[in-house]
Amino acid sequence: MVEFQYEFGGKSYPVRIKKEGEGYTAVINEVEYDVTSKEIKPGFFLHHINGQPAKITLVTEGNQRHIFYDGSVYRFTRIEGRRKKKDDFDKLSPKITSPISGKVVKVDAVPGAEVGEGQTLMAIEAMKMEYQIKAPFDGKVDKVYFEEGQQVDIGVVIVELIKDEDTSKEEA
Amino acid sequence: MIEKVLVANRGEIAVRIIKACQEMGIRTVAIYSDVDADSPHVHAADESYPLGDPTPSESYLNIPKILAIAKECGAEAIHPGYGFLSERAEFAKACADAGIKFIGPSADVIDKMGDKIQAKKTMANAGVPVIPGFTGYEGSGETLEQACQRIGFPVLIKAAAGGGGKGMRIVDSMDQLADAEESAKREAKSAFGNDELLLEKYLEKPRHIEFQILADEKGNVIHLFERECSIQRRHQKVIEETPSVALDDDLRQRMGDAAVQAAKTIGYTNAGTVEFMLDHDRNFYFLEMNTRLQVEHAITEMTTHVDIVKWQLRIASGEELAISQDDVSQNGHAIECRIYAEDPEQGFIPSTGKLHMVDVPDGVNIRHDTGVKQGVEVTPYYDPMLAKLIVYAENRPDAIKKMQWALSNYITLGVTTNVPFLREIIEHGAFRGGDIDTHFIDSHFKDWIMSEDPPVEVLIAAAIDDLGRTAVATHDGGDEGHDDAHSPWKTMGAWRIDS
The missing domain is CATH 3.30.700.30 (Glycoprotein, Type 4 Pilin)
Incomplete structure (x- = not known):
């Protein structure tokens, strides 16, 4: 078999x-x-x-x-072949990727700034509709890779965050 | 009759128009951007000319380029389709100035109806009911904030110049106003080059009902009855049907009369659509007029047996309407589903990629208007609508069953589409009961995810295929997959593609 x-x-x-x-x-x-x-x-x-x-x-x-x-x-x-178990919390990766190919129309994320979960980091326009990229968790903006007017491809890292070290909560 | 038409559009509507022209013996010219060189509309036309750079402003929105091609190839008329330049008064005017017939109303009429503020004022003056709202920054001295207080939340902000849901925001409270205004302005500016906004009372559970109009250049105006377009996502229509279960003969006649009145008031010519909102108490309000062919025109064609595109061409050629209001009747029931390249599980984000497989259902009273074919690339440059699936049957329940069958046999592989989502809507009890309004998708399908794990049939199919392509069957002994504790079969539940 x-x-x-x-x-x-x-x-x-x-x-x-x-x-x-x-x-x-x-x-x-x-x-x-x-x-x-x-x-x-x-x-x-x-x-x-x-x-x-x-x-x-x-x-x-x-x-x-x-x-x-x-x-x-x-x-x-x-x-194919052996593969590591998929991290269930992959979606909480600090590397925020673009869900769409389009044009960056607004950049709200500023390196060093604190952001809360759900806060808009960037707005990307594709097919004449605007999509807001939001922070998946509380943290701090580490790097911002795109500026307004630039073209971005689907899957490309656009912003990197640093997760808040939340010691008061138990591990999910 | 016009002898040669340039179709200033792409996708399914360009194909639809080209076919109508060809049936009437009119020569056709297609235009295409670099990414559309192999598209069906290019192959369908008698002649085709490149536009180069796929960016809309450099291609399908580039007026000088398009007019130069029209002149060079000797086209007497331009059909703008929908979207792109179809509702740009400057384009209609540029055509007229170049001695080319624009297939649609006059630049003046487009201008009057294109400015939503002016349109509402015009209609209110003509006695057509309009939704209470804020129609401009000038004159009254009223600000957006003051208007919100006067009208009461929730309110809807929208682009004065726009349509298609672009630049629209619902605002529930004063503290959301500034953000919504800024974002709507930016989207409006980008889509229409004009960031002026208007605001109106947001109606609860309204239905979107529109009337198709045909008007010749001799002053004859008829309507071809209604279309119900309440099933929308992000303010864009997804499923349309006619007749609407919400209208009885009396209301239908009153709305039809109002639509004809609206068209006559502004001296409308060619095909157009008067959109109304119908509230819970069956009051109807003028929403806007679309001064062009609509995406969903096909369902009207199915139930009235009138070919709207052919009439557009005849009217533009100066012919008089040969059909009177009394000649037109509604028969049976038609439904349209818009096939979008988008992911309903991820907020309807457009999807792109190559269409590896396209196999669509065929049958009695099934119409498929498409602008794509197997092997083409879906690019992020244009609207994500790939095709329209339209069915016709003797009554609504039969039309729903036919659509359900058709969607179940609608195969597109390679690019994520909304087909499974459409099927769930069609199968939903509220839809079947005709209990729909423009919030239907938000009310019933918020955060919708496909609830199915891959069935055994699918896994086996993949494995047989992979076995076929594995020349030497060597097994690397990966045991981790069938360790019971981690077996996915024990943790089955709703899944979603990683976001």
Whole structure:
């Protein structure tokens, strides 16, 4: 059996699979499935899982998997090799990244300034709409990487914060 | 009849207009920016010319460039579509000055209706009801603060020059006013080049009902009934339908008469839309007039069997309206869903990327107006609307079922779209019951996330595909994944893509 791991919404999903005659045997969470697969046209498959039909449309893009099944789109990542457990508090990273590609129209964050959770750090405009980038926690502005008028790409770090060392609260 | 039309737009609406022209034997010219060189509208047209730099101001908003192309290729008329230059009086005037027919109303009318303050004054004087509000800094000497006190919170601030939700802010209390004003001004300035704002009473649970108008250049004006566009996010329409369940024959007639009156008052010509807000007590108020073709015109075409774009072309050619008000009737029910490249789980942030797979449903009374195709890149330069899915059926319940089927079979992979979100709206009990208003999405879908974990079918599909591409099946022995204590299957719940 070969094992593949998929990461979806911060969780990892292992699937073990092997070729079995014309079909496959797959194991997910210790449950075994008998599967047959037929490609109808490129990217479109008809699978039978324990005899039940499932229409699948699938596209791969590097490690990204885009799958359409039963009216929904699932987008996840294949994890190759061993990988560290994902930090649940990743979203509280002090490195604030741009959720969008667009133009910086306003910069409120000033290095050294204290900011409260929810306070606007920057405003980015894309497709004629303005998006406010807010501090995810209380802290201090460490670095500001963009100024007004600059173009920013999705995923790029725009501001770095220093988290408040809050000793009065227990660790989340 | 006009013989050659330049379509000064892109995406689905450019394709729609090009097709209408071609059916009428009119030659078509497309224009495109660098990032749109391979777009469907370019291939659909008889001729196409590059605009270069994709920045809107350098491409689809560049009046000298567009007029130069029109002259060079010998286009007699320009169809502006919606958005971009469609509601710029200066463009209509520049066309007229260049001897090119602008397919729409006159520059003067666009100007009158484009300034929301002036528009409301004009309509109030013509006896069309308007929402109580603050219509200008000049004259009265009243400030925004004083106006808020007079009208009472909540109030809605919006760009005097705008539409499409840009520069709009709801303000619940005086301490929010300064921030909202500053931010709205900046957005208005950026979108319209004019930061003047107006303010009005924010109606609770209002419906957005609009009437389609057709007016020829001989003074004949008819309406093609209403469209209900109450399902909105960030003040932009998402789902539209006609007829509206909120209107009965009497109210429909009164609103239709008011819409025709509004158009006649200003000497309107060509296709246009009079937008109203309908409050809980079935009072209607003039909101604004859109002096152009609307995104959602197709649902009216489905229920009235009138081709609005063809009439735009005929009217612009000087033809008289051959249909009277009595000739037009509403039949059946039509619904439109706007397919946006955006992520509903993350505040509807536009998404970009390559459309790796596009496979859309086809069937009886299903219309798909699209400006994209498989393989094209969705860029951050323009509006995130990719396509419109329109269905028609004999009645509302059947139209809802048809839309539900169509959305369930609507495949786009590679770019996140709002399709799953649209489906949840269509399936929502309140929507089915017709209990909708412009706050519907905020009331029922705030912080919406897709509640599904990947089903076994999906994981197996990925694994079969990966097995196929793994030449040598070697296993690195990664055990951590099926350690029971950490099994994701024990912690299933609502998930969301990392923010």
